[in-house]
Amino acid sequence: MNEAEQLYTEIGESMEDVKSGNMFGWKSFTYKRKPFLFFDKNSEQAVVFKVETDKLISTLDLAGTEIFNPGDKGKPMKNWVVVPIKHNYLWKDLALSAYENIIREVNHGKR
Known part of the structure; x- marks a missing residue:
């Protein structure tokens, strides 16, 4: 297990x-079967987060980040961002935000 996967x-x-x-x-973490966090199996040096729309642009402004496209077939997943290990100081906050948002969505039926 490398540093990125261990932190994830x-x-x-x-x-x-x-x-x-x-x-x-x-690899993923889910809340009530709803994913909010993936480990980037392609690079093995990044984590994928579900980001709220209001944080999407600022997250994508970070060097090396990109919209998550798991199949590389031109169908990126809305509001999912790949954040490389050089920004690992943000991973916990991004994960907590994604976790709180998925709890809200599941428990209040917001999608």
């Missing part, structure tokens, strides 16, 4: 009522 795992495991697993062949 520590962050995901620190959250309550979360399960680790695989979704679409990617």
Whole structure:
């Protein structure tokens, strides 16, 4: 397990009522079967976060970030951003925000 994967795992495991697993062949953390965090299996040096629309532009302004396109087939996932390890100081905050947002969506039916 490299540094990026170790940090991804520590962050995901620190959250309550979360399960680790695989979704679409990617390591993921989910809340009630809804993903909010993936480990980037392509680079093995980045984490993928579900980001609220109001944070999307500022997150994408970070060098090396990009919209998540898991199949590389031109169908990127809306509001999902790949954030490389050079920005790992932001990973915990981005993960907590994604976690809180997915809880809100699941518990209040917002999509």
